[in-house]
Amino acid sequence: MATENPTTVGSGTKVITANVDIQKTAINRLVWWTIAWAILFALIGIANYYDRHYLTNSFLTSPYIVMLIYVVCSGGIGGILFSLNYIVAHNEKGDFGQEYYLSYYIRPIISALVGVVSFLVVAGGLLNLAGVATSADYTSFSTILTFCGIALLAGYATDSFLDKLGDLASTLFKSTK
Numbered sequence: 001m002a003t004e005n006p007t008t009v010g011s012g013t014k015v016i017t018a019n020v021d022i023q024k025t026a027i028n029r030l031v032w033w034t035i036a037w038a039i040l041f042a043l044i045g046i047a048n049y050y051d052r053h054y055l056t057n058s059f060l061t062s063p064y065i066v067m068l069i070y071v072v073c074s075g076g077i078g079g080i081l082f083s084l085n086y087i088v089a090h091n092e093k094g095d096f097g098q099e100y101y102l103s104y105y106i107r108p109i110i111s112a113l114v115g116v117v118s119f120l121v122v123a124g125g126l127l128n129l130a131g132v133a134t135s136a137d138y139t140s141f142s143t144i145l146t147f148c149g150i151a152l153l154a155g156y157a158t159d160s161f162l163d164k165l166g167d168l169a170s171t172l173f174k175s176t177k
Contacts, residue, residue: 027091030104031084037108038080041073048073063138068116070144071151075115078155079107107158114158115151117165122150126168 048069083104090096121127129150137143154161 023096026101027087027096030101031087033105034080034083034087034108037076041076041080044069045073067119067138067144067147070148071115071119072112074148074151075118075155076108076112078115078152079111079158082111082156082158083107111155111158114161115155118151118154118161119147121165123147
């Protein structure tokens with residue numbers, strides 16, 4: 001975090017706090033950006049529930065589309081939780097710098113995509129998790145919660161999940177030269 005830089009003005013000392021104010025403004029914008037994504041994901045999830053239960057001839061009533069929308073929102077919310085947690089942590093430590101801005105701005109989007117990938121990898125059977133059936137009924141409440149929980153965790157731990165995905169890809173596509 002930027003520190004106050006004193007400068008001499010005439011015979012006295014005046015403290016310029018412009019850098020601190022710019023830093024606080026940037027963090028506030030980042031927090032509001034993250035909250036806006038949280039509201040968007042919540043509204044999409046609620047709309048998905050409404051469409052699923054009250055519309056009949058919509059493509060959104062397909063259990064696969066419904067599940068994809070839920071895991072997108074869950075992964076995104078996981079990324080939002082990560083962002084808010086670490087924004088607060090860096091702000092409290094006073095080491096929140098400009099190098100963090102881009103990663104926090106794009107984390108909700110990346111985490112939403114990671115949520116989808118986690119669903120595809122687990123539902124497709126590429127990654128076995130105890131108690132998760134790959135041929136599950138995608139309309140049951142417990143199945144929806146399971147995949148949403150996995151997507152939320154993958155969205156929160158995006159870096160770790162992508163590392164695990166890299167290991168999986170290396171194993172599957174290992175060269176036999």
